[in-house]
Amino acid sequence: MIKLYWNKVQLNFEKVEWSGTDTQASRQITFSIPVNPYDKGFKNASIKLGDIVTLYSDKEKLFIGVITSREKSAAIGTASYTAKDFMHYLLRSSTSRKFVNKTPEQITKQICTEAGIKCSDLAKTGVNIPKLIFEDQNLYGIILKAYRKAVGKTKKKYMLTMDGKKLSVIVKGKDSKVTLDQGKDITDASYSDTTDNMVNLVKIYNESMQQVGKVEKKKLTQKYGIYQSTYTKEDGVNAKKEAEALMVGITKEASVEAIGNIRAVSGRSIVIYDKATGLNGKFYITSDTHTFENGVHTMQLELVWQNIMESGADESADSSExxxxxxxxxxxxxxxxxxxxxxxxxxxxxxxxxxxxxxxxxxxxxxxxxxxxxxxxxxxxxxxxxxxxxxxxxxxxxxxxxxxxxxxx
Known part of the structure; x- marks a missing residue:
């Protein structure tokens, strides 16, 4: 059973949408509640910006966040609210910092201390980063970039999530333990593929802008032509592995509407069996919207075949450079x-x-x-x-x- 609380008061909601994506990964809820400003006997909830709301599925806490916007109409009816989890403070706050010989875990702890946010479980990499310099970059992007630096060695993708009011960094793409079947769970599905995001050749340059190498997927360049990107070599980083991480093949995407399951959230993987669209096997959730209305839970998922990590914040060069x-x-x-x-x-x-x-x-x-x-x-x-x-x-x-x-x- 879904329950929504405000200041320890359970709200009688008409509809709640709980949603998130695997990029800019602040989750949010939007909800509507009945209002009647003209009836003195009607208990209107005086929800204010900055108030805390919590969403539960039975005893499991799905979401806790801050009211960031509200909309009311003069007519008798409903009031709508949007709340975002505490990740949005990392997205909305910027800093300038220099890190020397730090691991992603250490950088994350320092950033969270600056933001006044506690850490929960941080994925362990053990990768030492010689130097990272950021100038006026958001805190979320700095943490993500630090973990991005570890991908070449750990071979894992990472994602930031909120565990209540605490920040966690998880390995992206872990199994959600959810399987959806045509005719049983799935109510609608669609599929598309595109070369719009393709990168099949990456040239590697040194700091003097001289090309020192390249990586190429020849089968893709021969068939689709050259879609080129560049990578500038960094100290203490395997340039070839970093360049390979920029490669993008054919982007395959799918959209599924199904009976809701709270485990199916962005950043996790899911198994789909749908003969009509040919969606069979393991997919990665890039966007999820769960709707709770009239006692019914439905969800809409955006899926991809490839597990991709965000790039993170932009680095600054040394002042001498x-x-x-x-x-x-x-x-x-x-x-x-x-x-x-x-x-x-x-x-x-x-x-x-x-x-x-x-x-x-x-x-x-x-x-x-x-x-x-x-x-x-x-x-x-x-x-x-x-x-x-x-x-x-x-x-x-x-x-x-x-x-x-x-x-x-």
């Missing part, structure tokens, strides 16, 4: 704008379309870029995005966004 920003332009018919720092090596048309996230520092040429998976970017032009300046930190007054090396060629 930083290059100046150049935003000069050419003639009015063929004006060019140069991106900041290392992006000055390439130029872009001012009028080219660019996509970006408000809480990010990178702009993209394609909304389907793998780095944007699970997020809805804002659309502008290269000229427009480079006019957005940092409002604080060492780079105050300088362009906030630089090009994504995955999708800009």
């Amino acid at each position: 930083k290059k100046s920003t150049d935003t000069s332009t050419g003639s009015s018919n063929n004006r060019k704008t140069k991106a900041s720092t290392e992006d000055n090596k390439k130029t872009y048309d001012e009028g080219a379309v660019a996509y970006y996230l408000e809480n990010g520092t990178v702009f993209h040429s394609n909304p389907a870029c793998a780095s944007l998976k699970g997020a809805t970017p804002l659309k502008t032009t290269v000229s427009g995005v480079l006019k957005i300046l940092n409002k604080k930190g060492k780079n105050k007054g300088k362009p906030k966004y630089r090009k994504c090396t995955k999708c800009w060629r």
Whole structure:
């Protein structure tokens, strides 16, 4: 039985949606409750922004979070609320830090201490990172980048989750122990595949921008053409393994609607048997929405075949390695704008379309870029995005966004 509590008071909800994704992984609930401001005998819940709400399935706590938005109408009816778990504090807070000879676990503990968030279970890597420098990056992305550095050695993918009010870092893709069968659990399903996110060639460069190697999936380049990305070699890191981690093949996606199971959540794997779409075997959940209404639990899942980890925050170079920003332009018919720092090596048309996230520092040429998976970017032009300046930190007054090396060629 699903129960929703506010200030230890059980709410009589009409509908609750509990949802999350495997990127920007703050889970949330939206719920609606009956209201009647004109009836003095009706007990209206005076829920305020910042109040804590908790969702239970029987005695198991599914969610605890903070009310971040609410909507009421003048008419008699319902009021709607949205609450987000405590991960959103890591997503909304930024810092500038330098870490030397630290493991991802140690970095995570330091970041959580700064944010006032306690740690629960942190996946153990034992991987020492020689140096990591971040400038005005969100705390979530810093932790994720630290764990990303361990992937080459551990061969595991990682994901941040909240265990109540405490942060956990788990191995991504673990079995949810859920199996869905056509005609039994599944009510609808669809399938698609695309090459839009493909990366089949990665060139490896040193700090002097000289190519020192490459990795390539020849079968894919021969069949589909070259979709190229780049990787800059780092001290103490296996460049070949890191470059291989950037490779993306054919992206296969599926959507399933089924009878709800609280174990089927983003970041976990699931087994599907559906003859109509050919969905048979193991899949990874990238997005889940569980709906509880009139005593019925249903869910909608977005699935992929490949277990992919987020890239995390953008690193800063040492001050001695930083290059100046150049935003000069050419003639009015063929004006060019140069991106900041290392992006000055390439130029872009001012009028080219660019996509970006408000809480990010990178702009993209394609909304389907793998780095944007699970997020809805804002659309502008290269000229427009480079006019957005940092409002604080060492780079105050300088362009906030630089090009994504995955999708800009």
